[in-house]
Amino acid sequence: MPCNNLVEQIRVTLDDRDCLTGYRFIKQTCGHDIGERSLLTEFLLGLSVDELLAIDSERLLAVCRPGDDISRFLHLKHLFAIQAVLEVYTGRSNGASKSLCAIAEIGDDRGEVVIDADIDVGLVADKIRACAGCTGCGTALPAFEA
Numbered sequence: 748m749p750c751n752n753l754v755e756q757i758r759v760t761l762d763d764r765d766c767l768t769g770y771r772f773i774k775q776t777c778g779h780d781i782g783e784r785s786l787l788t789e790f791l792l793g794l795s796v797d798e799l800l801a802i803d804s805e806r807l808l809a810v811c812r813p814g815d816d817i818s819r820f821l822h823l824k825h826l827f828a829i830q831a832v833l834e835v836y837t838g839r840s841n842g843a844s845k846s847l848c849a850i851a852e853i854g855d856d857r858g859e860v861v862i863d864a865d866i867d868v869g870l871v872a873d874k875i876r877a878c879a880g881c882t883g884c885g886t887a888l889p890a891f892e893a
Contacts, residue, residue, distance in 0.1 A: 754865045756851075759832045761860040765796045768859055772825055772866075786825045787811070796833050802826060828866045836862055 813819045831848035834840035851863045
């Protein structure tokens with residue numbers, strides 16, 4: 748039975764230089780992974796917050812080369828969720844109750860910054876549009892919008 752809860756949870760960890768050391772993205776209600784729990788780790792690990800926020804959808808898809816529409820959707824969903832957390836973390840977004848990301852907790856774990864947040868699935872999906880390579884509308888994806 749599909750889950751009707753439109754909130755997912757993400758944990759982003761940064762080192763003392765504000766570089767990504769890891770993340771996990773799971774469904775709030777059941778704890779299952781969204782695609783793969785850390786789908787973009789190999790591509791994003793070690794990047795600074797500013798570098799992560801500068802990645803647009805076209806660049807991500809060019810580097811990751813997902814094979815089908817579902818995989819492209821999941822790659823973008825992970826990117827936009829990470830960026831939403833970092834937008835709030837850096838103060839570029841206020842994380843208000845109706846925003847894409849609501850920070851639940853920011854803590855320190857052995858020198859790493861740990862950010863736990865809730866992501867509104869519906870708002871993330873609204874950010875994802877069909878890319879030029881799919882069988883959808885044929886319009887280009889926009890860059891991430893704050």
